[in-house]
Amino acid sequence: MEKGYLHLKQAIPKGIISEVRHRLIELKYKYDDKIGQPRHNGSGTFWDGLELASTLDPNLWKYYTADFMFNIVKSIIPTPYLFNDQAVVKLPNSSLRFDAHYDNQFGPDPEGALRGDFKTINCSWILTNMNEDNGCLFIDDKPIIAEAGDIVIIDGNTIHYSGENKTNGIRVLYACCYSSKPIGNFQKGFYNEEFTNK
Numbered sequence: 001m002e003k004g005y006l007h008l009k010q011a012i013p014k015g016i017i018s019e020v021r022h023r024l025i026e027l028k029y030k031y032d033d034k035i036g037q038p039r040h041n042g043s044g045t046f047w048d049g050l051e052l053a054s055t056l057d058p059n060l061w062k063y064y065t066a067d068f069m070f071n072i073v074k075s076i077i078p079t080p081y082l083f084n085d086q087a088v089v090k091l092p093n094s095s096l097r098f099d100a101h102y103d104n105q106f107g108p109d110p111e112g113a114l115r116g117d118f119k120t121i122n123c124s125w126i127l128t129n130m131n132e133d134n135g136c137l138f139i140d141d142k143p144i145i146a147e148a149g150d151i152v153i154i155d156g157n158t159i160h161y162s163g164e165n166k167t168n169g170i171r172v173l174y175a176c177c178y179s180s181k182p183i184g185n186f187q188k189g190f191y192n193e194e195f196t197n198k
Helices: 014-034 059-062 065-073 110-115
Strands: 004-006 081-090 098-101 120-126 136-140 149-153 160-162 170-179
Touching: 014 059, 014 081, 059 081, 059 170, 065 120, 098 120, 136 149
Parallel strands: none
Antiparallel strands: 004 149, 081 170, 098 160, 120 149, 120 170, 136 160
8 A cells, every 4th residue: 555545446246336335325314314413332423424334234244344355454454453334425416525634533543543553444435436526535636536346445544535426416435444453442432353254
């Protein structure tokens, strides 16, 4: 990951793309009116990125912990740990955008992450085609044009952002995050166990 990210083309098995996309869209509509309200885990508050998505829909757990994901993650982090899976759905003509940030700045130990004490990666499943019109990812101010089935892997210290969805379609991304050591259970609690392919 010399550039701070990898773009894997058509890395998601085709048979599960529509299933995961459907489940994330359902979560968006189910919890959209709860934004700002407290929740019992994660950061402790519902927000536009539905963190710990597989606690909201347990069917997602098998995708977050799938064997093909284990193989991808292990190629970057030899001993990986689970941390967070997040549904990021931008509805048609939505003003939802994410300003420039790096994932590790949100905790649990931003300074340790910058020192290299541990590594995190965000394996973003692209579940709808993404371009500048519907709010694609930007890394180094470069738009990441991606197709449904791709995975964009972003290092936790890499600055990225995404724009608004200016189209009549829905833009769907499933952010599966892993770490090189157990860093969960801060604040209200994130996943904390080792990722294995048992």
